[in-house]
Amino acid sequence: MHVLMVAAENDALPNAKVGGVADVIRDVPKALAAQGLTIDVVIPDYGFELGERRFIGEVNVAFNSASHVLSLFEIPQTQNAVRQIVISHPLFSQSHSVYCNDDNNRPFATDASKFALFNAAICEALLQGVLKQPNTLHLHDWHSACVAVLLKFEPRYRKLAKLRLVYTVHNLALQGIRPFKDDDSSLEAWFPSLSYDGQLLCDPRYPHCFNPMRSAINLADKVHVVSPSYSQEVQIASNDAGGFFGGEGLERDLQQAAEQGKLIGILNGCDYTTQHPKQATLSELLEQIEATLFSWMAKNVHLDSSHYIAHQRVLQFMASEQQGPLVTSVGRLTEQKVLLLCQPYNNSLTIDEVCKVINQYNGRLIVLGSGDKKLEQLFTTAMARNSNLLFLKGYGQGVGDLMYQLGDLFLMPSSFEPCGISQMLAMRAGQPCLVHSVGGLKDTVEHNVTGFSFTGDTLLAQAEALLHSLSEALNVNHANPKQWQAIKNSAKNSRFGWDDVVTDYITYLY
Template identity: 60%
Template sequence: MHVVMVAAENDRLPSCKVGGVADVIRDIPYALAEQHIRCSVIVPDYGQFELNREFVADIAVPFKQHLETATLWRVASESGVDQYVVSHSLFSQHDGAIYCNDGDQPFATDANKFALFCAAVSELLEHEMIGSVDVLHLHDWHAAVVAVLKTFSPRFVNLKQIKTVYTVHNLALQGIRPFKHDDSSLESWFPTLSYDGSRICDHIYPHCFNPMRAAINLVDKVHLVSPTYCQEVQLSSDHESGFFGGEGLEHDMQAADRAGRLAGILNGCIYSPHVEQGADISLSDYCELAEQALFVWMSKRSELMPAHYIAHQRVIQWRQHGQFRRPLVTSVGRLTDQKALLLRQPKEGQLVLDKVAALINEYGGVLVILGSGDPHLEYLFTQVMARHNNVLYLQGYGQALGDYLYDLGDLFLMPSSFEPCGISQMLAMRAGQPCLAHQVGGLKDTIAHEETGFLFGGRNLSEQAEQLLDGLKQALDLHRHEPQRYLDIKDNARAQRFSWDTIASQYIEKLYE
C-alpha cells in the first residue's frame, strides 16, 4: 500500500514547523513504514536552501488563467519513506514564513499559496509522478483544495480513483475565502471549475468557500486527533461558557459520523532510551540557558522589549537568592486563547494567572512559562511576571529551553480551553512530570485524574477557573504533604505509552483499509 501525506508543515525538514501538525507529519509516516506501508510526504518548499534536492519533475499547473510551472523535488528517502517538496516562487516569497498574517483579509495570502500547492499536488498525482497511490491523506485546511479538485474537476481521472482521508488537527482554523470577486477566491484560482456550492460553502457566510468543510464532506474518511475531540466537534460551540466544539461544522461532523466516515485516533509520541533518560540539569543551569536565550532574543530587536528585560532581571534575582525554590510549575506552548483563555480571565480584581502565581508562592514554588504568540497575551503575561517575584516568563521559543522544562518541572500546567490532541502533555508525562489539565479533547484521553496527573472541568469560564485553582492546590498539597503518593503519580505518568506503532495500526485499520 502506498500512502501519500499532504500538509503545510513537516518537522523532518528544516524550518518547516509552526505547530503540532509538523510533529505528526514527522513521525507517523515512519511508524506506518514499520508496518510495511510505503509512505510519501509532500509539503511546499518555503525556500529551505539547506535541503539536498533530487529533481523529479516539472509540473504544469493551470492556475488563475495561467499555466504555472512548479517543480517536484525528492529531498530524502529512507526507511520506506520518501520526502518531497514542491517549489514555486509563491511558496517562498515571504522569507521562509509558512503562514502570513493578513489582518483584515484573513487567510488571503496563505489561501493563494496553498491553492496553488494543492493544484500542483493534484497534477503530480494524476500523472503518477511518484508512482501509483492507494491512499491520499490530506491534513488540515491547507491541503483541502485537493479534495475539491478531485471531486469537481474533469481534469482528474486517476485522482478520482484514490481513496482520500482528511485529518482535522485544529477546527478553529478553516481557511475561509470568498467564492468569487476576490483575488484570493475559489473562482479566481480555478475560473472554469464547476462545483456544488452547497457542499463546500461556509454555513455562516454562504457566499464564501470553506476548505475545511469541503474536505469533511468530500473525502472517504475524516479523522479527528483524539476520541474525545471526535465527540466534541459534533456539538455546537458555546464560547461564552468556555466550550469549543464543532465551530460551525458540527452538523457536517454528525453526518460524517452517521455515514461511518468519522474516526477519532490519538496522535502519538516518540519513546526511546535517549529521550526518556532526560537531561541532567539544575534550575541554576536552566537560568544560565535562559539568560543566553534572552541575550539572543534581545540582539534581534532594535528596541529592548519589557518582557525580555524583566525576565533577565528575574534570572539575576533568582541566582542571587542562591537557593532555588520548589515546586517548579512549568508551561510550554504558543500563547493563544486556545491555551490561555482561562489564565486571562478576571478574578477578584486580578487575572487567574495572578492567582496561580500567588498560590504557587504560598507553597514556596516558582512558575516558569515559555512561549510567544498573541501580543495581548504576551503583554498580560509580562505584567504578571512584573507583579510576582516567583514568575519567570520567557517570551520566545527555543527547543532546548522547552525540553529542559519537561525534565525539570514538578507540575506541568495545561489549562487549554480546547485541545484536539496535544503533545506537550505527552512530553511532560514522558519526562515524569504530571500535568494539571482541562479535561477536554486529547488531554482527557491521555491523563487519568490522580493516577497520572490532575484534571479539572467546569460548566462555564468562571467554574473552570475556580476548578483550575482547586486542582492546583490539590496537586501542590500532595507534593508537600504526601510526597510518596506524588512520586507514584510521577512514575505512573512516566510509564504511560502513546506510541506511534499503536497509532499506526489504528490508521491502517480505521482510515486506510
C-alpha cells in the first residue's frame, strides 16, 4: 500500500516545525513504513535551507489568473524509508516561515493563498505522474483541504476523483476561513473556473465564506481526529462562556460523519526510543535557561522586558536554596492552552492563585512558551508580581528537555486538547501531569494513578477545580512520598506507542 501525506509541517526536515502536528508528520510515516507501507510526505519548502535536494520535476499550475511553475524536490534521508518531498515557489518563501500572521481584518489571507497554490501543485503533480499516485491520499488540517476540493470539483482531475481521501483534524479551532469571492485571497480568485457545491464548502456561521476544514470533512472518505474522547467532544456545540470547546461550528458535519461511520478517533503516539542522558541537576537547568535568555536578548537591539525580568528571576533562583517542588509547563501561549490561567480570580488572576498554592509548598513554577502577544504580556506582568514564577518567552529545545526531566509536576490546563504531546513527553520522563480532563488529556492521564486531573461546568468552576487539584497533588508530593513515587512510576511506565497507532490507521483509515 502506498500513502501520500500532505501537510504544512514536518519535523523530519529542518525548521519545518511549529506545533505538535510536525511531530506526528515526523513519526507516523516511519511507523507506517515499518509495517511495510510505502510513504511519501510532501510540504512546501518555505525557502528553508534543507541541505541536499534531488530534483523530481516541475508542474505548471493555473492559479489566481496566472500560470505558475513549481518545482518538486526529494530530500534524501539516510535513517528511514520515508520519502521526504518539498515543493518550491517564491510565494512559499516570502516570509521564510511556516505561517504568516495576518491582521484581524483579513485572517489567514496570506497563508490561505500560499496553501491553495501548494494544494493545486499536489493535484497537478499527481495528474502528471511527478508524484506517484497513492492508494490513499492523507490530508492534514485546513492547509491541505483544497486538495479535496480540486479533486472533487475540477474536471481536469476527474481521473483522480476516486482516490481514497483521509482527512486528519489536528486543531479544529483553526479552519482557514476565507471569502468565496471579491478578495485576492478567495476560492474564486484562486480558481476562477471552478464549479463547486457551495452547500458543502461554505462556513455554517458565515455562508458567504469558504471553509477549507468543513470542505475536507464533507468530501473525505474518512475523517480522523486525534483522540477517542475528542471525537465525541467535537460533535457537541462549543459553549465558550461555559468553558466548553467542542465542534467550533462544525458539530453538525461531524455528527453526520459519525453517523456515516466516517469519523474515527485514534490517539496520537509518542516516541519512546529517545534516551535521556544522565540525570541533570536544577543548577544545569538554570544555567541552560540563562544561556538561552542571552541568545534571545542578543537577537534585538532593545532589551525585551520579559527577558530582563526572567534573567533577574533566574539569578534569584540560583542564589536560593529553596527545596520545594518544581512545577513546569511547556507549550504555545494560546487561549487553548492558558485561558483558564488568565481568568479573574479573587481580585487577581488564576495564574496568581496557582503561584500562591505552589508557594505554600516553597515551590516554583517555570513556564516556557510564546505565541499570542497579549498573553505573553500577561504572563510577563504575572512574573513581575510573583517571585516564584519564571516565564520564558520563547522556545529552546534544550531548556524544554530539561524541564521535562527535572520537573516534579507538569501543568497542562488546556481548555481543549485534541490529543496533546507535552503530557506524553512529561510522563515519558517520569513527571506526573496535572491536566484538564478533556480530549487527549482525558485519554492519557488517569487521576491519582498516572497523574492528576480536574473538570468543571464553567470557567470559574474549572479554575477552582484546577487550584484544588494542584493543592491535592502538591500535598501528595509533600506528605506521601510512597504514593507520589507510585504515581511517578505509573506515569513513566505508561505507553502510547506509534506501533499500535498505525495498526489502527491501517485498519480504520486506509
